[in-house]
Amino acid sequence: MNTPTTAPQPSTSTSLTLPPGRMHHGMWVSNGPLTDPSLYLACVAAFPRTGRWPILIPHDPRFTAAGQDWIDDRPWDRPTVGDVAAYDAADVLESWWLGPCCDGTCLTPFGAEFPGLARKSPVKSDPLAEAGNTGSQLVANGRNRLGIVEVDRPADVPAALGWQGMLPMSGRAELVSAVLRSWEDRFGAVLLSLGFDALSLSVAAPPKSRRRAELLAAEHRAFCLEDFTTQAGTLADVGADLVGARMWTFRWQ
Numbered sequence: 001m002n003t004p005t006t007a008p009q010p011s012t013s014t015s016l017t018l019p020p021g022r023m024h025h026g027m028w029v030s031n032g033p034l035t036d037p038s039l040y041l042a043c044v045a046a047f048p049r050t051g052r053w054p055i056l057i058p059h060d061p062r063f064t065a066a067g068q069d070w071i072d073d074r075p076w077d078r079p080t081v082g083d084v085a086a087y088d089a090a091d092v093l094e095s096w097w098l099g100p101c102c103d104g105t106c107l108t109p110f111g112a113e114f115p116g117l118a119r120k121s122p123v124k125s126d127p128l129a130e131a132g133n134t135g136s137q138l139v140a141n142g143r144n145r146l147g148i149v150e151v152d153r154p155a156d157v158p159a160a161l162g163w164q165g166m167l168p169m170s171g172r173a174e175l176v177s178a179v180l181r182s183w184e185d186r187f188g189a190v191l192l193s194l195g196f197d198a199l200s201l202s203v204a205a206p207p208k209s210r211r212r213a214e215l216l217a218a219e220h221r222a223f224c225l226e227d228f229t230t231q232a233g234t235l236a237d238v239g240a241d242l243v244g245a246r247m248w249t250f251r252w253q
Contacts (some may be wrong), residue, residue, distance in 0.1 A: 016042055019146070025076050027149045027161055029057065034146040037136035043148065044132035053154045055147035056138055056193040063196070066158075070196035077162030080174040081151065084159050090183030092175045093222040108234040110218060118215035120186040121205035127188035134202035134247060135192050139161050144193065154191040155180035166224075166252050179223060187216075189248065198251040204212040206245050214239035224250040 013156070016039070021030040034040060043054035063070045097114035100107055131154070138144055149157050157163070159177035166176055180201070183189035188204030207213040217238040221228045227250060228238070242248075 010133060016046060018148075021146070024071055025085060025161060026079060027055070027147050028073075029071060030146040032145065033059070033142050034139050034144055035142050037139045040139045040146070041132045041135050042145075043104050044128055044135065047128065048198040051150055051152065052148045053151050053157060053191075054135070055149060055157055055191065056135060056144040057058070057147050058193055058198070059123065059130070059143040059145075060196055066141045073162060074196060076082045077164055077171065079160050079162050080172070081156045081159040081177065083174040084156060084177045084181065087175055087178040091177045092178050093117070093219055096170065096225075097218075097222040098225060104233050107218075108236050109214060110235060114222060115215055115218050117182070117219065118186070118207060121188075121207055121212070123188045123205040125188070127184070127190050127202075127204040130188065131190040131192055131202040131245070138193065153181065153184065155184045157191055157194065159247050161194075163194065165199065167197075179219075183219075192247075197253065198249065200247060200249040203248060207243060210239060213242040216242055220248070220250070224252060226253050227251060 018028075018039075019030045019032065019034070021028050023029075040054055040056075043052070047053055057071070060070060063073065094114040099112045109166045111150050149160055151157055151160050156177050156179070158165075160174040161173070163176070164171060166173075170176070180189070180191060183201065186204060189201040190204070191199060193200040207216050214236055219237045220238065220242075221235065230253075
């Protein structure tokens with residue numbers, strides 16, 4: 001049973017005043033949409049001191065139309081954040097990699113085997129500042145609730161919550177967080193939003209070269225094949241779109 005409780009207050013000298021909310025499965029969630037971008041920015045800025053990462057929870061009409069809330073009405077697994085470090089992102093993505101879904105041309109410029117990880121991009125901007133700026137723009141649309149999760153790093157949120165949004169590919173949230181940690185380290189990619197079966201990342205250091213972006217496109221395909229089977233083009237085409245892209249979104253249908 002979920003018991004309403006007061007919002008957690010960051011342990012800083014300057015407290016953040018959060019809107020009405022409640023606890024659910026290790027995450028505090030605001031009752032209504034967040035409409036103040038400055039509050040989101042303040043939560044991001046406080047994270048290094050509080051260890052509480054702000055997550056945006058987008059409106060999902062599939063559930064509201066049925067009078068439901070996926071946070072309450074869909075299952076969660078046990079927290080597995082302590083297991084994340086045991087997994088290597090390259091091994092995880094290779095295990096999720098599937099061969100050609102057509103005549104093989106969709107994998108161009110690669111073959112049937114997983115091509116490996118893209119090299120790290122030079123980080124020239126603060127990933128948390130980038131997340132704050134991008135997230136505050138999402139807040140401005142007034143369609144996201146605020147979630148707050150205690151974690152050491154944003155990538156650990158899925159494992160800390162036992163998130164099951166990637167269930168079509170894997171029911172193991174620790175593997176999701178292992179990949180997110182790697183993207184956080186290599187591209188300054190920081191988790192911004194978490195939905196029932198979707199997540200978005202802000203990206204402080206996107207790939208600048210075509211080759212690096214194509215390798216990253218292969219990683220994205222392994223991570224979320226659904227995004228690739230519903231669109232035309234090759235990994236080279238997807239890679240071209242990833243050059244300089246400051247936000248990545250994944251949806252498992």
